[in-house]
Structures are given as structure tokens and as C-alpha cells.
Amino acid sequence: MKISSPLFDRIRVKPSEDRRARTGTPCCDWPGCGEGATHRAPKGRLREGEYWRFCLQHVREYNQSYNFFAGMSDDAVARYQKEAITGHRPTWKMGVNGKSNGAGGLDPDGAGASDPFGFFRELGVGPWRPDGERAAPERRPVRNAERKALHALGLETDANATDIKAKFKVLVKLHHPDANGGDRSCEDRLREIIQAYNYLKSVGYC
16 A cells, blocks of 8 residues: 555645545535535525535635625514424414413412323422312321320321211220229320320311
């Protein structure tokens, strides 16, 4: 293989000339130019994906005079630039595509909205809920003391006032000394039940 072969150009520190650039290079599209076309230039609006092929000198001249908005009015240019913000895709005002409440928006309770993947519900944002699922009633936060009192009565945190009163009556009858033949071994447990019930009653739980 000869030293002047183009295959050595990739490893030369300073090649004398770039023979690869001229190999198979088409001719410049500029009228009357016979140089190799080494650069691409877009043909313009409405011809996206099409390019002229110019030499370095003529691609510079072409770029200096290139105007994408040539032939468009000022209003058309402003409209094009505004639509470019959304990628020239259609947009709508907030709420116009949902279930209308007569005022051009969604129902106040969010009945027209759904969250099939539970994304917004997980973030605790908005009234969205999975399709077919009813909105759960709002519940007050359960404090540790309330949780402990409910546990003393053998109830879960979702117990309501009716459940608490019914459970209290059952436990009092079960642990009262009169119901156990005067046995006072359950007095501590009975005292705990009464204190738990009184606390839940004082905080408005029942």
C-alpha cells in the first residue's frame, strides 16, 4: 500500500489534503459553480426535508440572504411564532373539553373528571378519582390518644359513634363486678374502658 493512499488520512497527524472530502462529492447547486458541494442548506418553508447542496463559499452567501418567513405577512409571522410554542398542535381553553356545567367548565365536584391511574389522587390534588369509584367522605385525622382509646375498646380507627357506644355497653356488662359474681379482678380493665370512652366523648368522637 502506498503512503499517499487515502486510507492513511485517518491516522495522519497533519494530512497534506483531505482527499476523502472530494471523493464522490456532488457538484455545487449554485448556477455556474463547479466546486464540490460539501454543505447542505434548507430549501425553505413548505419544503421541509429538502436541501440545496452548496460549496462553502455559496452556502455562506445563501445563509446571509435566507429568510424562512419570506412572502408572509406580519400577522401570519406572528401567528406562526405563537403556534410554534405548542409545536403547531391544536390547544383548547381550560375546561372546554370536559363535562360542562353551563358556564364552560367542569362540574364543581369534578364529576366530569377521572383519574384512571390514580396519579392525582396519590398527590392529593384535585377532585379526580378512578373511573367508577365514588369519592370517599372526608375523615378527620386520628390523633395518637384517640387511637389508643379506640384500641382499649377493641375498635379500629374508622369506628363511628354508634360502634363506640355499642362496644362500650358490651364491655361494661362483660367486666362489671356485678356481672362476675362480685369478682373485682376485672376492675382495672373496667376502669380503662370507662376512661377511654369518656375521653372519646370529650373530644367529640361520640
